[in-house]
Amino acid sequence: MNVYDGQRIAAMLTARGMKQTDDVSAADIIILNTCAVRAKATDKVFSALGRIRNAKKADALFGIVGCVAREAGADAFRRIPELNFVLGPQSYHKLPEILENPDTKLLNIDLGGLEKFDELPQMEKSPAVAYIPIQEGCNHCCTYCIVPYTRGREISRSFNDVIKDVNHAAQTGAIEICFLGQNVNGYKYTDSDGAIYRLSDLIRETAKLDAIKRIRFTSSYPTEMTDDLIDMFRTEPKLLPFLNLPIQSGSQNVLTRMNRPYSLDLYIDIVDKLKSARSDIQISSDFIVGFPGETDEDFEQTMDIVKRVRYINSYSFKYSPRPHTAAAVMPNQIPESIKAKRLAILDSYLNEIQRDFNLSCVGKKLNCLYEGPDKTGKHLVYRTPYMQQCIIDSIDGNIPSMTMIEITAANKASLRGKIAKPD
Numbered sequence: 001m002n003v004y005d006g007q008r009i010a011a012m013l014t015a016r017g018m019k020q021t022d023d024v025s026a027a028d029i030i031i032l033n034t035c036a037v038r039a040k041a042t043d044k045v046f047s048a049l050g051r052i053r054n055a056k057k058a059d060a061l062f063g064i065v066g067c068v069a070r071e072a073g074a075d076a077f078r079r080i081p082e083l084n085f086v087l088g089p090q091s092y093h094k095l096p097e098i099l100e101n102p103d104t105k106l107l108n109i110d111l112g113g114l115e116k117f118d119e120l121p122q123m124e125k126s127p128a129v130a131y132i133p134i135q136e137g138c139n140h141c142c143t144y145c146i147v148p149y150t151r152g153r154e155i156s157r158s159f160n161d162v163i164k165d166v167n168h169a170a171q172t173g174a175i176e177i178c179f180l181g182q183n184v185n186g187y188k189y190t191d192s193d194g195a196i197y198r199l200s201d202l203i204r205e206t207a208k209l210d211a212i213k214r215i216r217f218t219s220s221y222p223t224e225m226t227d228d229l230i231d232m233f234r235t236e237p238k239l240l241p242f243l244n245l246p247i248q249s250g251s252q253n254v255l256t257r258m259n260r261p262y263s264l265d266l267y268i269d270i271v272d273k274l275k276s277a278r279s280d281i282q283i284s285s286d287f288i289v290g291f292p293g294e295t296d297e298d299f300e301q302t303m304d305i306v307k308r309v310r311y312i313n314s315y316s317f318k319y320s321p322r323p324h325t326a327a328a329v330m331p332n333q334i335p336e337s338i339k340a341k342r343l344a345i346l347d348s349y350l351n352e353i354q355r356d357f358n359l360s361c362v363g364k365k366l367n368c369l370y371e372g373p374d375k376t377g378k379h380l381v382y383r384t385p386y387m388q389q390c391i392i393d394s395i396d397g398n399i400p401s402m403t404m405i406e407i408t409a410a411n412k413a414s415l416r417g418k419i420a421k422p423d
C-alpha cells in the first residue's frame with residue numbers, strides 16, 4: 001500500500017514539473033511516507049526526521065504523510081518544529097497546498113475515504129507490477145492493530161473505477177496486477193442497480209486483458225475467502241498460485257483475544273479447499289508472537305500450524321503495543337526477552353521450510369517476471385510465481401519481461417536459474 005501511495009505522490013509532483021532525487025541536501029521538498037503498524041516503524045520515522053532536518057536545505061519543505069502522520073497528528077509539529085506538513089493516508093492528495101503556501105503549517109489527518117483517488121493524477125507509465133488499491137480501511141477490529149484507526153472504516157472502490165485503473169496500467173506497461181486492500185478479499189461493491197461485485201469479478205475482468213499475464217492480491221482475511229474466490233484458483237490460470245492468508249496465531253485462545261473469531265478447523269478447511277482448487281498453490285502467513293497472555297503452550301500451537309500448512313515466504317513479528325488499540329492495555333503483557341526467544345524459534349523454522357521449498361524448485365521451469373538488474377549489474381533478477389527472487393546471468397540483447405526459467409540452484413534467500421529452452 002505504501003509503495004502505491006509513494007508512486008502516486010511522485011506522479012502528483014512530477015505533474016507539477018518536479019524531478020525525483022535521492023540526495024536529501026539537494027531536494028526542495030522531502031516527504032516521508034510512513035507506516036505505524038509497529039512501534040519500531042514509528043520510532044524510525046522520528047529518528048529519520050531528526051537526521052533529515054540537519055541535512056536538508058534551509059528552505060526545503062519537509063513533512064510526513066501516511067499512518068504515522070495520522071497517529072502523531074499535531075504532536076509531530078511539537079516533536080519536530082521544522083516540519084511543514086503532516087498528512088494522513090487519506091489526505092496526502094492535499095500536498096500541493098503546502099507548495100502554494102510554503103510559510104504555513106499544513107495538518108490534515110482526516111479520513112476522507114476514497115476522495116484521494118479522484119484527485120490524484122494517473123501515472124504516465126506503469127511499472128511492470130501495478131499495485132491497484134480496491135479498498136481503503138478495515139472493518140475487522142483485531143485488538144492489536146492500529147490500521148482501523150489510521151485508515152478508518154472499510155470502503156470498496158467502484159468496480160468501474162478499479163477496472164479503469166487496470167486498463168490504464170495495462171496500456172502503459174503493466175504485466176502483473178496486484179490488487180490491494182487491508183481486507184482485500186472482503187471487497188464488495190454494490191452499484192446503483194443493486195448488482196454486487198466481488199474480488200472474483202475484478203480478477204475475471206482483468207484476466208481478459210492480453211497485456212496482463214499475472215494477477216495476485218493481498219492481504220486476505222481467512223473468513224472472507226469465499227467459494228467464488230477459491231474457485232478462481234481453479235479456473236483462472238493468470239491468478240498466481242500463491243496466497244498470503246495471515247493466521248497470526250495457531251492458538252484458539254490467542255485468536256479469540258486478538259478478536260479474530262475464526263476456528264482453526266475452518267482455517268485448515270479453507271487451505272485444503274485452496275489446495276484442491278489448485279494443487280501447486282502455496283500459502284504464506286503473517287504471525288505475531290508474544291501477544292498479551294500468550295503461554296508456551298499457545299506458542300507451541302503456532303508452531304504446530306506452521307508444521308501443518310508449511311507456509312512459505314511468511315512474515316513474523318513480535319507483538320508491539322500500539323496506541324488506540326485494545327490489546328495495548330490488556331493484562332499479562334509478555335516480556336521482550338520471551339518475545340525475542342519465540343520469534344527466533346519461529347523464524348528459524350519458517351526459514352527451514354522456505355529453504356526446503358526453494359530446493360524443491362530446482363530442476364523445475366517457472367514462468368518469471370523481470371524485475372531489474374542486481375546491484376553488481378552482472379545479473380538479472382526475476383520473480384517467480386511464488387514471489388521468490390530468481391537470479392540469472394546477464395544476457396546480450398533484449399531482456400524478456402516474462403520468460404520460462406529453469407531453476408538450477410537454490411538457498412534460503414533466492415533461486416538461481418537460466419532461461420529455459422522451449423520444449
Ligand code: 5AD
Nearest residue numbers: 144145246286287317318319320322
Ligand atoms: N504488533 C506486531 N505486529 C503487528 N501487525 C499488525 N499489528 C501489529 C502489532 N501491534 C502485523 C500483523 C499484520 C501485519 C501487517 O503486521 O501480522 O498482518
Ligand code: SF4
Nearest residue numbers: 138140142145147182
Ligand atoms: Fe489490522 Fe488486518 Fe486485522 Fe484489519 S484484518 S484490523 S488491517 S490485522
